[in-house]
Amino acid sequence: MSDxxxxxDVLVIDYGVxxxxxxxxxxxxxxxxxxxxxxxxxxxxARAYILPGVGAFEEAMLNLKKRDIIEVLRREVVEKKKPLLxxxxxxxxxxxxxxxxxxHQGLGFIPGHVVRIPxxxxxxxxxxxxxxxxxxxxxxxxxxxxxxRFYFDHSFYFxxxxxxxxxxxxxxxxxxxxxxxxxxxxxxxxxxKSQTSGLRLLRAFMEHxxx
Amino acid sequence: xxxxxxIASLIVKDxxxxxxxxxxxxxxxxSPEIAVxxxxxxxxxxxxxxxxxxxxxxxxxxxxxxxxxxxKSMVPLTVGGGINSVETIRQxxxxxxxxxxxxxxxxxxxxxxxxxxxxxGNQCVVVSIDAKEVGEGRYEAFTDSGRTxxxxxxxxxxxxxxxxxxxxxxxxxxxxxxxxxxxxTELIRRVSEAVDIPVVAAGGCGHPQHIAxxxxxxxxxxxxxxxxxxxxxxxxxxxxxxxxxxxxxxLDTYATYAHTTFDDAGRLAxxxxxxxxxxxxxxxxxxxx
Numbered sequence: 001m002s003d004x005x006x007x008x009d010v011l012v013i014d015y016g017v018x019x020x021x022x023x024x025x026x027x028x029x030x031x032x033x034x035x036x037x038x039x040x041x042x043x044x045x046a047r048a049y050i051l052p053g054v055g056a057f058e059e060a061m062l063n064l065k066k067r068d069i070i071e072v073l074r075r076e077v078v079e080k081k082k083p084l085l086x087x088x089x090x091x092x093x094x095x096x097x098x099x100x101x102x103x104h105q106g107l108g109f110i111p112g113h114v115v116r117i118p119x120x121x122x123x124x125x126x127x128x129x130x131x132x133x134x135x136x137x138x139x140x141x142x143x144x145x146x147x148x149r150f151y152f153d154h155s156f157y158f159x160x161x162x163x164x165x166x167x168x169x170x171x172x173x174x175x176x177x178x179x180x181x182x183x184x185x186x187x188x189x190x191x192x193k194s195q196t197s198g199l200r201l202l203r204a205f206m207e208h209x210x211x
Numbered sequence: 212x213x214x215x216x217x218i219a220s221l222i223v224k225d226x227x228x229x230x231x232x233x234x235x236x237x238x239x240x241x242s243p244e245i246a247v248x249x250x251x252x253x254x255x256x257x258x259x260x261x262x263x264x265x266x267x268x269x270x271x272x273x274x275x276x277x278x279x280x281x282x283k284s285m286v287p288l289t290v291g292g293g294i295n296s297v298e299t300i301r302q303x304x305x306x307x308x309x310x311x312x313x314x315x316x317x318x319x320x321x322x323x324x325x326x327x328x329x330x331x332g333n334q335c336v337v338v339s340i341d342a343k344e345v346g347e348g349r350y351e352a353f354t355d356s357g358r359t360x361x362x363x364x365x366x367x368x369x370x371x372x373x374x375x376x377x378x379x380x381x382x383x384x385x386x387x388x389x390x391x392x393x394x395x396t397e398l399i400r401r402v403s404e405a406v407d408i409p410v411v412a413a414g415g416c417g418h419p420q421h422i423a424x425x426x427x428x429x430x431x432x433x434x435x436x437x438x439x440x441x442x443x444x445x446x447x448x449x450x451x452x453x454x455x456x457x458x459x460x461x462l463d464t465y466a467t468y469a470h471t472t473f474d475d476a477g478r479l480a481x482x483x484x485x486x487x488x489x490x491x492x493x494x495x496x497x498x499x500x
Binding site: 152 | 212213254256278282284285286287305307309310329330333334379463
C-alpha cells in the first residue's frame with residue numbers, strides 16, 4: 001500500500017500500456033511502498049522509477065508523448081541519475097529506435113536498436129522460461145541463483161553494444177535479456193511474473209536504489 | 212535453453228472451476244482463487260483461466276475475480292472467454308491478465324486479432340482452436356464450447372490466425388477432452404508444422420508420458436493440462452519431475468521429487484521401506500527473498 005506520510009520507495013509509471021498491477025503486486029509482496037502515476041510533478045518528486053510495459057512500441061511512445069513526460073523523465077533519469085528499471089517493452093523504449101510496425105524513435109537513454117528476433121530456426125514470439133548468461137551480476141543478478149529461469153514473451157529485442165548488456169539468453173542466437181548503463185536498467189523478461197527468481201531481482205533493484 | 216512450458220488450465224463456470232469431459236459434462240472442482248494459489252506454488256509455468264459461459268452471455272470473466280487471481284499468481288496469467296473487442300482486452304489486461312485467449316471471435320472476426328496485435332503486441336494475443344475429428348484423418352474447427360461447427364480445417368484456421376498476428380496457438384482436441392487418453396498428437400503435429408509461432412497442446416492429458424508424447428510426436432512447445440492437475444498434491448511438480456530428464460523443464464520448487472519413480476498411472480510409486488525409514492520430516496519456513 002502507498003504510504004502518504006512517507007515518500008514511496010519507487011514510482012511505477014503508468015502510461016496506459018500493459019498492466020502495472022502485476023508489478024505493484026510484486027512490490028507489495030516484497031514490502032516496498034510505491035506510487036503509480038504519469039504526472040510530471042510526481043515524476044519530479046520520486047526517487048526511483050519502474051517503467052513497465054506490455055504492448056507495441058509505437059503505442060508506448062505515443063502514450064509517453066501524449067502525457068508529455070519524456071522531457072521530465074530525461075531530466076530526472078539521465079541528468080539527475082535517478083535509478084530506472086524498464087521491464088519488457090519498458091526496456092525496449094530505452095533504445096534509440098525500434099522497427100516494430102515501422103521505424104519509430106525511442107527514448108534513447110541507452111544506445112542501441114530494437115530489432116526482430118530472427119525466425120530462421122526458432123518460433124517467434126519467444127515465449128516461456130529461459131536461462132540467462134549473466135555478464136554483470138551487480139546489482140540486479142547478485143542474489144539470483146545460477147541456472148534460474150525467467151519468463152520471456154516478446155518478438156523484438158534490444159540490440160546493443162556488449163558493454164551495455166548485463167545478461168543474455170540463447171534463442172536461435174544470443175538475445176539481450178538485460179541492459180545496464182550507469183543508473184539505467186532494463187530487463188526483457190518479466191521479473192514480476194518469474195516466481196521467486198523474479199522477486200529476487202526486483203528486491204536487488206529496490207535495495208540498490210537506496211544507495 | 213528455452214523450457215518446454217507446462218501450463219495449468221482452469222475452466223470456470225458459474226464462478227467455480229469445473230472439470231470438463233468432452234465439452235459436455237462439467238463436474239465442480241472448487242474455488243478459482245485456491246486453484247491459482249496452489250498451481251502457482253506447485254510450479255506451473257503459466258495459468259490459463261477460461262470462462263466457458265462468458266461468450267454466450269456476452270460478457271468476460273468477472274473482473275473482480277480476475278484481479279484476485281492475478282494477485283495470487285506470480286506466473287503469467289492468460290484469460291479467455293467472451294473476448295470480442297479491443298476494449299474487452301484492454302479491461303482484462305488492466306485487471307491483471309498478461310495475455311488473452313480468443314476462440315470464437317478469432318474465427319468470426321479475424322480482424323480483431325490483427326487489431327489487438329497492433330495495440331497490445333502479438334505476444335499478448337493467443338488464439339484457441341477447438342477441433343473434432345469428423346472423418347478418417349479429417350478435422351474440423353468448432354466454436355461455442357464445441358457446439359458449432361465452422362466447416363474449416365483447424366490447420367487453415369491456425370495458419371490464417373498466425374498471419375493476422377496471433378502470438379500463440381492453443382490447439383485442443385474435443386474428442387480427447389477429459390478422456391485421459393493422451394493428446395491428439397496427429398492434430399497437434401499438423402498445426403505445429405503449419406505455423407511458426409508457439410503451439411500449445413490441450414485436451415486429454417492423463418499421465419505425464421502424454422506430455423512427453425505431445426512434445427516428441429506433436430512437436431508442441433507447451434502443453435495445457437486441466438483435469439489431471441486438480442486432484443493430486445504437487446501434481447505439477449510431479450509431472451515436471453517425470454519429464455525433467457528428457458526435456459528442458461523449469462523445476463525450482465522446494466520439493467523437486469528427484470530420484471522418485473512412477474507407477475503406470477503416472478502417480479508416485481511407493482519407495483522402499485528402507486528409504487522411508489530413513490526419511491526425516493523437516494519444517495521449511497517460507498522462503499525469504
